[in-house]
Amino acid sequence: MGQVQIKQVQEVVAAERAYALALLERAVRIQSGTHNHEGVRQVQALFAEELVKLGFTVTDIEHAHYADSLLATRSGKGLRILLVGHSDTVFETGSDTAFRLDTQKCHGQGTQDMKGGMVVMLSTLRALVKTDMLPDCRYTVFLNSHEEVGSVESANTLERLARGHDVALVLESAGKKGEYVCGRKGVLEYELQVRGVAGHAGNTVANRRSAVEELAYKIINLREWVANQEGMLFNAGVIQGGTRSNIIAEEACAELDIRYVTPQQRMAFEKRLRAISQTSVIPGTRTKLVINSAFPPMTANAANRLVQELAEESASLLGHRIKGEERGGGSDASLLSAAGCAVIDGLGPRGGGEHSDREFVYLKSITEQTELLAVLLCMISENSDRFSNKSKKLRIKRLEQQR
């Protein structure tokens, strides 16, 4: 891309600024916590309406326990490019959806995670369509309805889309200095449900079978094992059990979150977890293990590296330097990468206060990331031959062998 085209991109993006902010305000003012299906549906409808104006055909992907996800396609000749976002947030139904602008920032629920990213996606497409600069490629937009609970019912669709596309661009937020995401830890979520036998805390002397105490042993045991593994993290985030201090607890339950780096770590951990679930420190207690959700790790590979290099080049054409960073959190990028698609994540605007009522994005970053995505789309299209189908097939085969 020459400097003339870069300048043109910057001009058309600047012209979209008011549109982008208005769209972000509309999206943020709709409460769309994952379990607020009506809210999620309204956010999807808002983006669907805009996508249709840009020549996309929109369909819904139905789910059993969540609002529908949105799939939009636009026909073309070249590469198959997938753009991914999610319409849900972590906030509870009925929570405050105030939207506020100051001179530098835009504050509100989901501004960073990730309505800001979806707005960048939309205004990039709009800027390029309006000026006839959108490269001739086949575009698919997927807006997931329940990423924040682990994309349980979207995982199959994401895997299918990964196989049918050459490049996937994920619009989660950029890092503090505009870093894109080049790696993510794998995420595992488990529940340990322990059953003991209720009894009088003072009168039961032998055979005390406390579910709470058994669960405590198990948590400490697992925590110590994870502490010795390179790059792994353990969190017992929720624990419940017992009814009163003078009653031996009949039931106890813990929700665990494990972060890992390699498939070998996952196998070793699950072996340990099964063994711990099947044996009891306190005889007579029983434990049930429930697996809730999982994101595979997103690891470095040549295809991901290629898109990431193009993003770095795009940034430098725009006069910035960006680099990749690894994150502890999973995202849909992890699922896409594990299914063999070339992926880059972290293309949304940077901000702070994610998952809290202090959430914001920088206004400047919305413009910067829109310019970056626009140039990146052009660069990907210019480098079409480097995303060959042959190398993708080989990659998928290798991934399958690793499983």
Ligand SMILES: [Zn+2]
């Ligand atoms: Zn997110």
